[in-house]
Amino acid sequence: MSPVYRTHHCNELRASDVGREVKLAGWVNMHRNLGGVVFLDLRDREGLTQVVFRPEDNAELAAEARKLGHEDVIQVTGEVAARIAGMANPNLPTGEIEVIAHELRVLNRAEDLPFEIGGDVKDEDLRLKYRYLDLRRPQLARNLRIRDKVVKAVRDYFHANGFIEVETPILSKSTPEGARDFLVPSRIWPGKFYALPQAPQQYKQLLMVAGVEKYFQIAKAFRDEDLRADRQPEFSQIDVEASFVRPDDILSLTEGMLAAIYRDALGVEIQTPFDRVTYYDAVNTYGSDKPDRRFGMKLVDLTGAFRQSGFKVFRGAIENGGVVKAINAKGFASVTTGQLADLETTAKKFGAKGLATIKAEGSEWKSAITKFLSDSERETLRTQLEIEQGDLILFAADKWDRACEVLGRLRLRVAEMLNLVPPNDVRDFLWVTDFPLLQFDPAEDKWNAVHHPFTRPHAADMQLLDEKKYAAVRAEAYDVVLDGVELGGGSIRIHEPELQAKIFSILGVNEQQQQELFGHMLRAFRTGAPPHGGIAFGLDRIVMLVCGETSIREVMAFPKTNRAQDLMSQSPSPADNRQLRDLGIKLAPERESS
RNA sequence: GGAGCCUUAGCUCAAUUGGUUAGAGCGCUGCCCUGUCACGGCAGAGGUUGCGGGUUCGAGCCCCGUAGGCUCCGCCA
Numbered sequence: 257m258s259p260v261y262r263t264h265h266c267n268e269l270r271a272s273d274v275g276r277e278v279k280l281a282g283w284v285n286m287h288r289n290l291g292g293v294v295f296l297d298l299r300d301r302e303g304l305t306q307v308v309f310r311p312e313d314n315a316e317l318a319a320e321a322r323k324l325g326h327e328d329v330i331q332v333t334g335e336v337a338a339r340i341a342g343m344a345n346p347n348l349p350t351g352e353i354e355v356i357a358h359e360l361r362v363l364n365r366a367e368d369l370p371f372e373i374g375g376d377v378k379d380e381d382l383r384l385k386y387r388y389l390d391l392r393r394p395q396l397a398r399n400l401r402i403r404d405k406v407v408k409a410v411r412d413y414f415h416a417n418g419f420i421e422v423e424t425p426i427l428s429k430s431t432p433e434g435a436r437d438f439l440v441p442s443r444i445w446p447g448k449f450y451a452l453p454q455a456p457q458q459y460k461q462l463l464m465v466a467g468v469e470k471y472f473q474i475a476k477a478f479r480d481e482d483l484r485a486d487r488q489p490e491f492s493q494i495d496v497e498a499s500f501v502r503p504d505d506i507l508s509l510t511e512g513m514l515a516a517i518y519r520d521a522l523g524v525e526i527q528t529p530f531d532r533v534t535y536y537d538a539v540n541t542y543g544s545d546k547p548d549r550r551f552g553m554k555l556v557d558l559t560g561a562f563r564q565s566g567f568k569v570f571r572g573a574i575e576n577g578g579v580v581k582a583i584n585a586k587g588f589a590s591v592t593t594g595q596l597a598d599l600e601t602t603a604k605k606f607g608a609k610g611l612a613t614i615k616a617e618g619s620e621w622k623s624a625i626t627k628f629l630s631d632s633e634r635e636t637l638r639t640q641l642e643i644e645q646g647d648l649i650l651f652a653a654d655k656w657d658r659a660c661e662v663l664g665r666l667r668l669r670v671a672e673m674l675n676l677v678p679p680n681d682v683r684d685f686l687w688v689t690d691f692p693l694l695q696f697d698p699a700e701d702k703w704n705a706v707h708h709p710f711t712r713p714h715a716a717d718m719q720l721l722d723e724k725k726y727a728a729v730r731a732e733a734y735d736v737v738l739d740g741v742e743l744g745g746g747s748i749r750i751h752e753p754e755l756q757a758k759i760f761s762i763l764g765v766n767e768q769q770q771q772e773l774f775g776h777m778l779r780a781f782r783t784g785a786p787p788h789g790g791i792a793f794g795l796d797r798i799v800m801l802v803c804g805e806t807s808i809r810e811v812m813a814f815p816k817t818n819r820a821q822d823l824m825s826q827s828p829s830p831a832d833n834r835q836l837r838d839l840g841i842k843l844a845p846e847r848e849s850s
Numbered sequence: 851g852g853a854g855c856c857u858u859a860g861c862u863c864a865a866u867u868g869g870u871u872a873g874a875g876c877g878c879u880g881c882c883c884u885g886u887c888a889c890g891g892c893a894g895a896g897g898u899u900g901c902g903g904g905u906u907c908g909a910g911c912c913c914c915g916u917a918g919g920c921u922c923c924g925c926c927a
Contacts, residue, residue, distance in 0.1 A: 292884030306887070318884095326877085345887060368878060371861050374888085375876070378862070381919050434927040454927085481926040482851095605853090605923065695927095708927045807920095818920065 261331055267303025271352040273336045278355060280305055281331040281363070283392075284324050285374070294321040295354075298332060301397070306345070306354040307332050313356065320360055327366035327373060327392075333359035380809075384823040387814055399811045402521050403799045407474060409520035410494055410795075413513050419470040419496070424459035426452060426476065432765070432773060433709055435479035438489070446840030452478035455792060457708060458777060460497040461749055464788040465780045469499045474795060485807040486741070486797055489820050494744070494798075497790030503732055506746060506791050507532075507687060510736055514685065514743075514798075521802050530685040530736070538688050539657070543664015545691070548740025549684050551676040553667050555581050555660060561636040562653075567628035569612070573653035580653045583663050584641045585670045588648035589615040589622075595673055599650065602669050608662045612651040616643050625651075668740075680804040685738050690714070693731040694762065702764045707733045709763055710756070710777075711747040712789070726762065732789070743798055746791025753781040 262281040269278065282300035294309040309321035324330065334357040345351030370385075371377045373392050383390040390396055411421065430437045430451035437451035453459075456475050463471045473495045480489060494513075498505065511528040518524045538547050541554050559579045562570040570580045585591075591599075596613065603611040614623040614637075626634070641649055650666050652659040671677055693713050694703045703726055705711060713721055714730040721729050733747035750756045756778060760770045770778065796808035809815040816822050836842070 286887070286889095288886050288889050290884055290886060290889070291882070293886075294884095295886050295889085297887070304887095308885085311884070340885070343885060343887090348887080351887090368860070372877060375861060379857085379919080381857095382861085384919090431927095435925085457927090479926060482924085484926085485921070487926070705927050711927090817918090819918090823919095 262300075265302040266298055266300040266305040267349055269305060269336050269350055269353050269355070271338060274338050274353060276336045277333070278336055279331060279333045280307070280355060282329070283366075284326060284328045284330060287324055287326065289322050292318070294318055296321065296324060298330070298355075303350065304348055305350045306339075306348075307334065307357050308337075308354050309357050309360075314358070317357060317360055320362075321357070324362070325366065327369060328362060329364040329366070331361040331363055332357050381817075381823065384815070384817060387824050391813065396810065399799070399803045399805065400813065402803050403811055405521040406517050406795070406799050406802060409517045410472075410474065410513060412520075413516040414470075414472040414496070417470070417509065417512075419472045419498075420468065421473050422463055422468060422471050423473060424453070424456040424463075424475065428453045428459075431458075432769070433705065433763070435481050438478045438480050441839040441841055443838050443840075454479050455493060456495050457710065460495060460790060461710060461777070461788065462780055464497055464499045464749075464751075465783065465785045467499075467786075469786075471498070471790075472496045483816070483818050483820060485809075486794075486800070488796070488808060488812065488815055490816070491808070491812075492795040494793040494795050495790070496746070496792065497788060499786040499788040501748070501787075501789050503689070503734060503748060503789070506748075506789055507734060510744070510791060510793075511685075514736070517798065517802065524681075526683060526685065528685075530687050532687040532689055534690040535688055535692065535730075536690070539660045539664070543660040543662070543667055544740070545688055546735065546737045546740055546742045547664075547686070547688075548668070548671075548677070549686065550678050550682055550739060551671050553583050553585060553670065553676075555583055555663050555667070556641050557581050558637070558640060558651075561633060561640070565628075565633060566630065567625060567633075569625075570651075570653045573659075576655075578653060578655045579659050580651065581659050581663055582637075582641060582649050582651045583667055583670070584643060585648040585650060585674065586644075587646045588670060588674060589617050589646045591615070591648050591673075599666055599669060602665055603650075603652070603662050606662045606665050607658045608652055608654065611666075612653070614643075614649040614651075616645055616647045616649070618645060680739075680801070683738060685736065688735045688737055689733075690730045691733040691735070692727065693717075693729040693733075694726045696727065703762055705759075705763060707731055707745065707747050709759055709765075710749045712750050713755075713759075721758070721762075734791070736791075736793075738801055741797055741801060742794070743801075744791055744793030746789065748787070748789035751781055751785040751787050753778045756781060 259279065261279065263279045266280055266282050280298055282298045284296050285299035285304060286297040288295040292311050296307050297304045298307050309318040311318040332355060334355040336353050337356050339352060339354055369389060370382060371389065373389065377383050377390070391400065414421070427440060427450040430439065430449065435454050437454065440450040440452065442448045442450060455477050456473060460471055475493050475495045476490060477493050478490050483489065496509070508529065511530055515526050515528055518526045535545055538545055542549065543555055557579060558581060559574055562580045563574055565571045573580060600611040612625045614621050614626060637643060637649070643649065650663065652662040654662065692706050693711060695706050697704050712732045714732055717729045731747060733745065735745040736743045750759065757770060760774065765773070796811055799811040800808045803811055805811055814822065814824065821827070
């Protein structure tokens with residue numbers, strides 16, 4: 257670094273530097289004008305250093321310093337001095353010393369800012385509009401630094417394991433499955449469009465065909481869907497693919513990567529290997545394929561107990577091929593009417609017809625359903641759910657998947673109400689394995705890929721595929737979950753053209769479409785494609801959890817709002833007519849907005 | 851596409867049941883202050899209560915609409 261502007265950064269000087277002539281540059285963080293002597297805290301990326309201007313040394317300079325304001329950018333030349341006895345600041349790494357200024361250069365004045373850099377800003381709208389100021393604030397500045405450490409840890413880790421980073425195109429081709437694509441019109445080919453990649457999925461598989469063997473990339477991906485706290489239209493993936501691998505290889509590779517991330521970014525050792533839970537067990541026990549296991553409240557199956565029940569709602573659900581399940585919200589008999597209404601709304605939102613509950617208050621069970629229950633049924637409930645005084649029991653009676661989902665959602669809601677979710681440093685990593693390969697969509701009346709169409713069916717389930725028992729076919733797919741958040745997912749892929757074509761057919765992609773949309777893939781698979789598989793991670797989500805944040809916007813430099821706008825640059829914005837003409841695009845009248 | 855919450859000074863918030871001139875802290879401006887570190891003291895400027903309409907003698911507060919932000923559902927292989 258050239259010493260023209262500075263010789264040290266603002267978190268560098270210590271008592272051992274006393275007597276040195278130094279130059280510092282940065283922002284005026286705090287300004288303390290005592291009438292005579294002037295102190296200011298100079299801030300740069302690394303920290304703070306106190307600078308002193310003493311009128312007895314240089315009255316003119318002190319007068320200049322008196323005129324400085326917050327966030328002015330200055331350069332100071334001076335001598336490092338020990339602070340006078342008893343005046344050290346133990347809260348500052350540089351608190352033993354100060355720089356006695358000999359020279360002051362104002363590099364740039366700052367006008368009054370829309371918010372204080374050191375303050376608390378609640379209005380995210382305002383933060384996003386002035387994102388470059390928001391990023392000066394300690395929290396976001398820290399998040400940027402942590403993100404950099406995570407990215408570096410990832411690159412170091414994969415390089416150390418023989419992976420090479422390969423970039424893939426941003427201008428690529430639209431595919432029928434999955435999210436809505438962002439389209440980019442082609443000028444050279446009027447009427448034709450590129451699509452921005454939802455993931456580098458096809459390219460990375462083609463890199464395996466190319467013999468790259470071990471590929472990774474920190475890749476941008478784009479999905480034109482509605483946003484959430486953990487979803488942005490444009491986001492980053494850690495994309496990984498390797499040849500001649502089995503699921504275990506990818507799982508342990510991932511565990512090593514996450515361990516390296518936590519070690520390098522936080523200095524924390526995480527426990528590996530992670531637990532593995534099948535998709536069935538995860539849903540059956542926690543009502544979710546990304547379970548948060550940091551609190552209990554497991555789903556208990558009561559189907560056996562109610563098969564012959566006098567309570568028609570439960571018996572009827574079972575006779576229709578469903579199940580009866582319940583969770584015990586320990587100590588929540590104190591639930592308020594409002595909370596109970598909230599829980600019932602939640603249950604109905606996810607397809608329950610109603611919400612049966614039991615409040616175990618004193619020796620009494622307060623419930624609308626207990627009068628339908630036999631003594632032995634009550635006893636079974638008591639033992640299986642381990643009901644004690646003060647507990648609240650929530651039931652679901654429905655088809656297995658719906659009952660599980662309803663209770664899974666209730667479980668999360670109750671955990672929130674009871675503050676059961678532990679702090680961020682209690683980490684629960686786990687694998688969810690053996691996902692179903694296919695899922696029937698009644699709305700479209702067709703089978704869809706749960707993961708994506710290149711996912712390999714379990715070898716043991718190939719026969720079920722031929723027997724068209726599609727719902728029972730398991731995939732060689734896996735998700736890694738941390739504290740109820742899906743960090744990433746992947747699979748072993750199909751490398752045989754015949755099997756791939758068969759899967760496409762089941763998904764309703766006819767032969768002509770297969771050739772048009774995936775012809776290059778099928779052809780590539782006929783040229784000596786090695787067995788391969790991989791995984792992709794949501795980098796933003798990983799960084800979010802490492803930083804202890806609850807929104808990925810807090811770990812992205814320039815995120816967009818809920819409605820996909822950049823409030824700083826005001827994108828998206830209208831295109832002028834000339835641009836549109838070049839692209840051969842005419843707007844439909846109703847879409848011509850401001 | 852749907853549901854909920856929020857919007858008062860530059861920022862963070864307050865304002866009794868609908869009742870006089872909408873307040874405070876920080877920031878900003880001016881003056882004072884020579885060892886502070888969230889420096890201190892005195893004085894001051896700063897408001898179309900997001901916007902539009904309605905009810906009312908009277909609306910920051912009640913009603914309707916609308917804009918924006920956020921959270922969630924749908925959606926996101």
